[in-house]
């Protein structure tokens with residue numbers, strides 16, 4: 001039986017930002033995108049305000065903002081504008097900022113949810129990189145670089161990714177049209193859950209190159 005009760009409406013959980021260690025504190029709805037102002041949840045372990053170099057207390061110094069493309073909601077891009085607090089150590093003067101590693105990779109322009117959405121869109125729903133770019137509201141190269149890097153990080157570096165795999169699909173995509181010819185990537189998809197009727201396909205691997213040569217390797 002599905003639970004018939006409702007929780008309070010909450011933008012943070014609706015956008016799954018609690019999973020990223022963020023809280024929504026404001027919204028700005030523009031015609032072609034939504035911007036969510038966020039702040040960073042303090043680390044549970046209580047280490048945030050303490051200097052890692054000398055152990056003295058830090059004093060809040062100022063804030064910086066970081067813009068992240070999130071998954072699109074309501075068919076328009078969602079941009080996160082994250083305010084990050086910076087501390088200065090009262091002992092040694094060292095300056096550090098709040099940890100945003102749950103929200104995104106260092107220097108990344110996409111949130112972890114944004115990246116996951118992009119990977120699934122390309123591989124499981126066969127959306128073009130142009131559509132993904134539109135969905136995220138970022139430049140083509142930003143989306144392209146982020147998706148290739150994330151593909152490598154979550155798939156190729158995960159030794160357990162082939163556990164339980166019985167049926168695989170191999171699919172070839174033109175990744176980028178260049179003057180010297182097209183560049184291809186081969187994606188390998190776990191179709192085991194599809195055949196069993198339990199879940200959608202799962203992405204296993206993305207390999208630069210065309211299917212035959214890439215798959216052999």
Ligand SMILES: [Zn+2]
Pocket residue numbers: 051052053054055056089090091092093094
């Ligand atoms: Zn210090």
